[in-house]
Amino acid sequence: MDQLKVGRLGPFPRVNKPVFIISALLIVGFIIFGAFFNDQASAVFSAAQSFITHRFGWFFIILMNLAVFSCLYLILSKYGDIRLGHQTETPQYNLPSWIGMLFSAGIGIGLLYWGTAEPLYHFMAPPMGEAETVAAAKQAMNISFLHYGLHAWGIYAIVALSLAYFHYRRGLPLTIRSTLYPILGKKIYGNWGHTVDILAVFGTMFGVVTTLGLGVLQINSGLEGLFGVPNSIAVQIILIAVITLLACGSLMMGLDKGIKRLSDINIFLTIVLLSFALIFGPTQFIFDSFVENVGNYIYDFIPLGFWNEAYSGTDWQSSWTIFYWAWWISWSPFVGVFIARISRGRTIREFLLGVLFIPMTILFLWFTTFGGVAVHMELAAALDPAVVSPGLVEAVQADTGSAIFKLMEFYPLTDAVNFLIMMMIVLWFVTSSDSASFVIDMLTAGGDTNPPKIQRLFWATTEGLIAAILLAAGGLEALQAAAIVAGFPFAIVVLVMLYALMRALSRDHLILYRNQQRYITDASAEHNSANEFVDEHLLKGPPKIVQGE
Secondary structure (H helix, E strand, C coil), rough: CCCCCCECCCCCCEEHHHHHHHHHHHHHHHHHHHHHHHHHHHHHHHHHHHHHHHHHHHHCCCCCCHHHHHHHHHHHHHHHHCCCCCCCCCCCCCCCHHHHHHHHHHHCCCHHHHHHHHHHHHCCCCCCCCCCCCEEEEEHHHHHHHCCHHHHHHHHHHHHHHHHHHHHHHCCCCCCHHHHHHHHHHHHCCCCHHHHHHHHHHHHHHHHHHHHHHHHHHHHHHHHHCCCCCCCHHHHHHHHHHHHHHHHHHHHHHEEEEEEHHHHHHHHHHHHHHHHHHCCCCHHHHHHHHHHHHHHHCCCCCCCCCCCCHHHCCCCCHHHHHHHHHHHHHHHHHHHHHHHHHCCCCCCCHHHHHHHHHHHHHHHHHHHHHHHHHHHHHHHHHCCCCCCCCCHHHHHHHHHHHHHHHHHCCCCCCCHHHHHHHHHHHHHHEEEEEHHHHEEEEEEEECCCCCHHHHHHHHHHHHHHHHHHHHHHHHHHHHHHHHHHHHHHHHHHHHHHHHHHHHHHHHHHHHHHHHHHHHHHHHCCCCCCCHHHHHHHHHHCCCCCCCCC
16 A cells, blocks of 8 residues: 655655645745735735635635534534544543643634624624614624634534544544545545645645734734834834744744643633633623623524625625635644644544534633623713713724723733733744644644654744735735635635545444444454454554655
């Protein structure tokens, strides 16, 4: 059977040459194009974004809903008891560390950037109905929950589950190509497999740099408010350089010492900031509205999830929902590989319940505590002329990233809390960058779960360069366009991946059932359990990697 070969390429000791070379050339070509043809690059990004969102928005919507309902089906189905690895294995990481790492990888900077700003934005400019009303407030929270709820985590879960299943259950390399083995067979080791992994690298790179760009914009906003640092491209590029160096230091420490420790710190600081806002904010309103917001989200889940502006003829979704769907899809190879890497030993049911619902619940509480409270303050001013507007809407209009800093002005210890928020953004930046570098290196090293550090440094530096170029080429609009363009081709891969996973699970369960019957009827079986028998046969797959010349 064919094998996936890796070998030396210049200073890089262990790479899959076709994937590494083509991915690097495409990305370096993009850097040159963006750096030397700035105006043309901005025009190309905008045109590509417009074409994809207007012509294929329906496809993104179908795929995201299909991912969610597939996850829910698997949780309730007969496949839920299948373990990602041997049936007798225990999880590699304990639950708190696992949650911290998947939460850090899956959301990161976007939580702090949009957690306050997005509900405020939808409140002042709702896609449906009149602005700054009770209905607009409810709609603002509903849409924010839609964008960060089951759809986002559903696409992550499908990609991560496919990778973990084919790696730990079937013995295939931990790369995107392995998820298509039921369809392509040995062709995953040829050009088809290379193409799939290149698309994954491309999507991961631009999905992550979009988030890194947002983080730098927000750090600059915080520095401006606290220390009067100018809000400019020059400052933002310096910030990218400094934080990229920090990310390089973290990734050199490896998964357990670097990424895991920073993820644990991130989740701790997130809980501290969330608890502070709950205690010193309108606590009663937060819990009341959280329950109501979740209920509204469940009630409108189907209508909002399939809403496509077909009858209104408006163009709101291209800048919001379709952007988010493409962003999550472009992040999915990165998040998928990373979550798969840390999820060995969990059952499919446990895995999906954890990935779908635990981070989502934290996010919903976060959006209610920050965005919901901000909307509540503005709504009170809109309904009662005697109440002075807190100016949060104006802050979002002037600078989206400044929303959370402006909100904290109405809490005690404002400067200290805003400084903490900036530190959290830096940590999210670092964990996102080094996690993405780790994953891209795995993909370009043929699925090696411990790729060489020199290669991780190359990809971390490349991420910083692209984030700087995108900011220079058009700021937030260029970042959004890049995420959509990178997410579209990989969306097709995810659709095929989902079919391959269902096909493989069906066969897995059939083998499991047959061998359970054999064990029951054959008391002299050589194996101690039917599960061991199944594992032995399921793990008979192609070798992971062989060292090339």
